[in-house]
Amino acid sequence: MARRAAVFGCSGQLGIELVRELKERNYQVVGWERAAVDISDGEKVERVLAGVDPRFVFNAAAYNQVDVAEREPQAAYVANALGVRNLALACRQVDAQLVHFGTDYVFDGTAHEPYREDDLPHPLGAYAVSKLAGELYAQAYLERPLIVRTCGVFGPGGLTTNRGNFVEFMLRRAADGQPIRVVEDHIGSPTYAPLLAARTIDLVEKNQHGLFHIAGGTPISWFDFAKLIFKTAGLNPPLQATNEREYRTPARRPKYSALSNDKMEQAGLKPMPPLDECVKTYLAVRETLVHPAKA
Numbered sequence: 001m002a003r004r005a006a007v008f009g010c011s012g013q014l015g016i017e018l019v020r021e022l023k024e025r026n027y028q029v030v031g032w033e034r035a036a037v038d039i040s041d042g043e044k045v046e047r048v049l050a051g052v053d054p055r056f057v058f059n060a061a062a063y064n065q066v067d068v069a070e071r072e073p074q075a076a077y078v079a080n081a082l083g084v085r086n087l088a089l090a091c092r093q094v095d096a097q098l099v100h101f102g103t104d105y106v107f108d109g110t111a112h113e114p115y116r117e118d119d120l121p122h123p124l125g126a127y128a129v130s131k132l133a134g135e136l137y138a139q140a141y142l143e144r145p146l147i148v149r150t151c152g153v154f155g156p157g158g159l160t161t162n163r164g165n166f167v168e169f170m171l172r173r174a175a176d177g178q179p180i181r182v183v184e185d186h187i188g189s190p191t192y193a194p195l196l197a198a199r200t201i202d203l204v205e206k207n208q209h210g211l212f213h214i215a216g217g218t219p220i221s222w223f224d225f226a227k228l229i230f231k232t233a234g235l236n237p238p239l240q241a242t243n244e245r246e247y248r249t250p251a252r253r254p255k256y257s258a259l260s261n262d263k264m265e266q267a268g269l270k271p272m273p274p275l276d277e278c279v280k281t282y283l284a285v286r287e288t289l290v291h292p293a294k295a
């Protein structure tokens, strides 16, 4: 019998990849984008899950506007914390495993090596607090949730999603021909969405629960990531390094938020490939989407 899975936020970067990967692995998949089911509507979440009765519920829905969240912290909290509470309560009703995604921004960035699952969170702003609260709600109501924290997600879906991603942002800026300033004093581990989806489902299939980090595996500054993107794309736009002092944003962000994949690897999962390979793959897939006739 096919295993049933439900995906909330199915039209985001990660949601698209979860649906694709689950179907490839022969799951029966039902996905809802925000217009169909807003996870802040608890009654609706409960109703649709009762209708599908899935074994696994993936939450790829999230309010990800880190800077805007400082102006509207309630909106971030409703989606990222109370929305997860709704999902957790509904998962209890149908006895499904909730697979939820968290963020590297739960950390304060004072570390000098990739954060591990047992490092203490210390979020620096409204988005980060709301995401940490979401993790807590999942853990509060469920015995065996799987919570996967990730970092700097980029997937081909970012070509068309509302929020896009850093690679698309850089390519658009390069096309503008204006000088591009990117911070060199913030380090993360950018994560290719199709691999994030695949590794997460691997964990599910290994019957894992608890907190895991799944990120790109290559700690890199955003400036160096931009350089890598342009080099791989064969572009040479006017790129300048800047820093946190010069480039102020409404939200505070951790200076260092690379995540360690050690626990994931110890669970028997394949390490992530180097970032340059992921960027190359991303650009190749992107090309088939932008110019389908050439593919």
Ligand SMILES: NC(=O)c1ccc[n+]([C@@H]2O[C@H](COP(=O)([O-])OP(=O)(O)OC[C@H]3O[C@@H](n4cnc5c(N)ncnc54)[C@H](OP(=O)(O)O)[C@@H]3O)[C@@H](O)[C@H]2O)c1
Binding pocket: 008, 009, 010, 011, 012, 013, 014, 015, 033, 034, 035, 037, 038, 039, 040, 059, 060, 061, 062, 063, 064, 079, 083, 101, 102, 103, 104, 131, 150, 151, 152, 153, 154, 161, 162, 163, 164
């Ligand atoms: N993107 C990153 O760099 C990054 C970094 C660290 C962690 N993460 C985490 O990774 C996960 C996946 O992120 P992503 O990159 O796939 O984000 P994304 O592309 O922005 O997708 C998020 C999706 O959630 C939907 N959504 C927002 N509020 C919702 C609600 N109340 N109910 C239902 N759907 C809602 C959005 O719909 P609309 O577009 O219509 O609003 C969008 O389709 C999230 O948990 C995110 O917090 C992401």
